[in-house]
Amino acid sequence: MLAITVSYQELAWPVGGALIAGLLGHLLVYPVLKAVAARTKSGVDGSFIGHCYAPGQWIVILIGLRMALNLPRYQADPAAEFVLRLIGLGLIVMVSWLAIRLVRVLEDYLSGRYDVGVSDNLRARKIHTQFRVLKRIAIVVVAVLALGTALMTFERVRQLGTTVLASAGIIGLVVGMAAQRVIGNFIAGLQVAVTQPFRIDDVVIVEGEWGRIEEITLTYVVVKIWDLRRLIVPINYFIEKPFQNWTRVSADILGTVFIHLDYTVPVAAVRRKLDEILQGHELWDRKVCVVQVTGATERSVELRALVSAADASKAWTLRCDVRERLIDFVRSDFPAALPRLRIDLADPGRLPDAVLGQ
Numbered sequence: 001m002l003a004i005t006v007s008y009q010e011l012a013w014p015v016g017g018a019l020i021a022g023l024l025g026h027l028l029v030y031p032v033l034k035a036v037a038a039r040t041k042s043g044v045d046g047s048f049i050g051h052c053y054a055p056g057q058w059i060v061i062l063i064g065l066r067m068a069l070n071l072p073r074y075q076a077d078p079a080a081e082f083v084l085r086l087i088g089l090g091l092i093v094m095v096s097w098l099a100i101r102l103v104r105v106l107e108d109y110l111s112g113r114y115d116v117g118v119s120d121n122l123r124a125r126k127i128h129t130q131f132r133v134l135k136r137i138a139i140v141v142v143a144v145l146a147l148g149t150a151l152m153t154f155e156r157v158r159q160l161g162t163t164v165l166a167s168a169g170i171i172g173l174v175v176g177m178a179a180q181r182v183i184g185n186f187i188a189g190l191q192v193a194v195t196q197p198f199r200i201d202d203v204v205i206v207e208g209e210w211g212r213i214e215e216i217t218l219t220y221v222v223v224k225i226w227d228l229r230r231l232i233v234p235i236n237y238f239i240e241k242p243f244q245n246w247t248r249v250s251a252d253i254l255g256t257v258f259i260h261l262d263y264t265v266p267v268a269a270v271r272r273k274l275d276e277i278l279q280g281h282e283l284w285d286r287k288v289c290v291v292q293v294t295g296a297t298e299r300s301v302e303l304r305a306l307v308s309a310a311d312a313s314k315a316w317t318l319r320c321d322v323r324e325r326l327i328d329f330v331r332s333d334f335p336a337a338l339p340r341l342r343i344d345l346a347d348p349g350r351l352p353d354a355v356l357g358q
Contacts, residue, residue: 019061047108055098062091089150096146103138107131125199129216132200133193136218188236189218197238198245203253203312205244206233210312246312254288255315257305257323261330265301265337267293273329274305274322283318285310300339 033049040046066087110131114124198204198221202213206223209231215222221238223231237243246253271291278284288308295302307322309315330337 021061021064044105044109044112047105051101051104051108052098055094055101058094059091059098062087062094066091085153088153092146092150092153096142099142100139103135107135125201126196129196129199130193132216133189133218137190137193140218186218188239189216191239192216192235198243198248202248203246203251205246206231206237251311252285252287252308253312253315255307255309255319255322257307257319257326258294259303259305259323259326259330260300260339261303262337262340263296263301265303265330265334267291267303269334270303270326270330273326274307277322277325278307281318281321283309283314283321299341 030049030053033053034046036045066084110127114127192198198213200213200216204211204213204223209223209225211223211225211231213221214224214230217235219235221233221235223233225231274291275289278286278289285308288306290306292304292306293301294304305322305326307315307318309318
C-alpha cells in the first residue's frame, strides 16, 4: 500500500488557489464579455455567454486544478489521487452541462431566426417541431453518456461491466418485453421528428376535438382545444390512427356556410350580398367568394357559401359573421324565401284527414 506523502491540508493550497483564481477571472472577464456581446447585433453571442459561461468557467478551473495536481510531488499519492478522481467526475458533469447549454443556445438561435408569430410560419413551425423532439433526445443521450462515463471511472464498475455484458442478451430481451410500449412511443417520437405529420401550432382534429398542437414530447402530444382544455394524446396515436391536419401545407383554409331556403330565393341576389359582405371584411383574404346551390329537397334548397381566410381561427369567425348577415339579408329583403311548408287547397280531397280536421 502506498503511503500518504501529502496531507489534505497541503492539497488545500492548489484547490483554494484554483477557486480564487476562477473567482477573480469571473469578476474580470464576465463583465467584459457581456459588454462586448451587448454591442453586437446578433443575439447568439449573448445567449452563448448567458448559457455557457458558468459551465465553461468551472471547466477551466477544474482543468487548471488537474494540471496543478499533476506535479511530481503529488504523483502516486492516495490523497492526490482521490482529489484527481473527484476532479475527473466534476469535469464529466461540467462537460455534460456545457453540452446541454449549447443545445439551449441553438434553441435561442432558432427562435430568433424562425419566428412562429408571423403569418406565414410554416417553415418556422417545421424547424421548431424537429428541434423540440431532437432536443429532448439529445439531453437524454448526454445524460446517459455522462452517467456511463462517470461510472466507468471506478474500477469495480468496469469489472462488473464484463459480467453484465455476458448476460446483456437476456436482460435486453426482458427489458424490451416489459417496456415495449415505452420504446414504441420513443420510436414514434423519432418518426414524428423526421416525417412531421404535424408541427407545433398546427390546427388538428383529434378524437372529434378542434385544437392546436401546443407541445410535443417523446411520449405524448398536448393539443390545446378551442375552449382552452388540453387533450393529452400518446404520440403513437398520430402514427397509427388517422387525424385531420388543417395546416399541413399552408395555414389558409376554406370556410363553408350552409343555408336552407325556399325555392323562391333569388340566388343571384344572395351571391351579390356575399360579395358585398366580404369586400369590406378584414378577415377575408380575397381568394374565394362563391355561392352554390348544393342540394334540393321537397321543401327547400341548400345554398353553400364558400369563403377563404388566412387561418382556421379567422375562417371560423368569418363563417359565423357571414351566416348571420346572410340570414338577416334574406329575412329583411326576401322574407318569402325563408323555409316554409306549403299546402295546396285547390283540391281538398287530396289533403289528409288530419289537415282537414276529420
